[in-house]
Amino acid sequence: MPKVITLPGDGIGPEVTAAAVEVLREVAPDVQIEEHAIGGTAYERYGDPFPQITRDALQEADAVLLGTVGGPQNSPWNSLPRHLRPESGLLALRKALGCYANLRPVRVQPGLEHLSPLKPELARGVDILIVRELLGGIYFDGDRQIEGSVAYNTMRYTTPEVERVAKVAFWAAEQRRGRVTSVDKANVLEVSELWRRDVQTLRDREYRNVHLNHEYVDSVAMLIVANPGRYDVIVTENLFGDILSDLAAVIPGSLGLMPSASLGDGAGLFEPIHGSAPDIAGQGMANPAAAIMSAAMLLRHGLDRPQVANQVDRAVALALREHPTRDLGGKADTRTFTHAVLNAMGSPSVG
Ligand code: NAD
Numbered sequence: 001m002p003k004v005i006t007l008p009g010d011g012i013g014p015e016v017t018a019a020a021v022e023v024l025r026e027v028a029p030d031v032q033i034e035e036h037a038i039g040g041t042a043y044e045r046y047g048d049p050f051p052q053i054t055r056d057a058l059q060e061a062d063a064v065l066l067g068t069v070g071g072p073q074n075s076p077w078n079s080l081p082r083h084l085r086p087e088s089g090l091l092a093l094r095k096a097l098g099c100y101a102n103l104r105p106v107r108v109q110p111g112l113e114h115l116s117p118l119k120p121e122l123a124r125g126v127d128i129l130i131v132r133e134l135l136g137g138i139y140f141d142g143d144r145q146i147e148g149s150v151a152y153n154t155m156r157y158t159t160p161e162v163e164r165v166a167k168v169a170f171w172a173a174e175q176r177r178g179r180v181t182s183v184d185k186a187n188v189l190e191v192s193e194l195w196r197r198d199v200q201t202l203r204d205r206e207y208r209n210v211h212l213n214h215e216y217v218d219s220v221a222m223l224i225v226a227n228p229g230r231y232d233v234i235v236t237e238n239l240f241g242d243i244l245s246d247l248a249a250v251i252p253g254s255l256g257l258m259p260s261a262s263l264g265d266g267a268g269l270f271e272p273i274h275g276s277a278p279d280i281a282g283q284g285m286a287n288p289a290a291a292i293m294s295a296a297m298l299l300r301h302g303l304d305r306p307q308v309a310n311q312v313d314r315a316v317a318l319a320l321r322e323h324p325t326r327d328l329g330g331k332a333d334t335r336t337f338t339h340a341v342l343n344a345m346g347s348p349s350v351g
């Protein structure tokens, strides 16, 4: 019996995770689901944002479904020593699972163009896969310090780190439209010079059927919203991928429509890309679509059940048409939307 560990976390995390679990239980009743603590909630309970009990539970997991972590700007969690803050718990979790490739799909489903603030002709048919490197760069490993009036972080990559994530991007492109755009800042940063060289070398050596081009991150930040149709797969380092994926959420219309899958050495980690949304937490109005679509990615990549995953994605698209949530200009709250997804699952166009 496959086992999924859920980590609801903080803010709207528990609300959207509960919705995703409801859907999972419906479409995969044989899967064993076990909940554990992460983030600020785990710190409050165990004094650690990634406690040993959660760490131990992962040993048995086939896949992990995460909500969100973190508090509001004025949260006392933000003044804790950095390793005790909620976000550090999430980073430690990613590291523990060895999830180096974070897949963040950006899709405008047919008939949902009206949810995008972009002109319908720009939004129509957009299907981008952002592959964000998740365990390296400025987030991890390099020298870092804050002392008095001086602080620094270092962005560092090695060839094996670049190659392993680039392979995932090329592999994904082969299943899609065969194009990879590698995003860097090679006009300024040595680390980007290495990134660009290694991605190109790998392409020339092993993926000559994939078309590869290189673009600068500042330009991509403009083009991804001005002309999203020009992208198929984007591969980029950790921090650039973090920023570009929130920006890309504008295309479908909300952060609440952005799921993700983090793959690597062991069990996959599946999580919406949005945060804990302190401004709406506890009000039952968060959009659970990203969490539900992350559960679909879990079914596809974590449990190898692509047909059920597609079924969930189609049900979400139907629910978005009939019952858009408030972040999308609609009226549906979390419960209404989740029920709409469950109802749509029974409809002939989905099953
Ligand atoms: P955020 O993503 O939480 O919120 C940004 C805006 O988007 C808010 O107005 C919020 O209400 C809205 N929003 C986000 N998700 C939504 C959803 N599902 N439905 C409806 N509206 C939604 O970003 P933030 O405010 O910068 O960060 C809040 C906290 O979350 C911080 O502590 C931050 O560190 C943390 N964070 C965690 C993750 C994660 O767990 N993966 C990701 C990003 C931020």
Ligand code: IPM
Pocket: 070, 087, 088, 090, 091, 242, 273
């Ligand atoms: C994300 C978040 C995290 C990140 C934070 C909360 C550590 O912004 O998942 O996109 O920067 O990776």
Ligand code: MN
Pocket: 242, 243, 246, 273
């Ligand atoms: Mn982010």
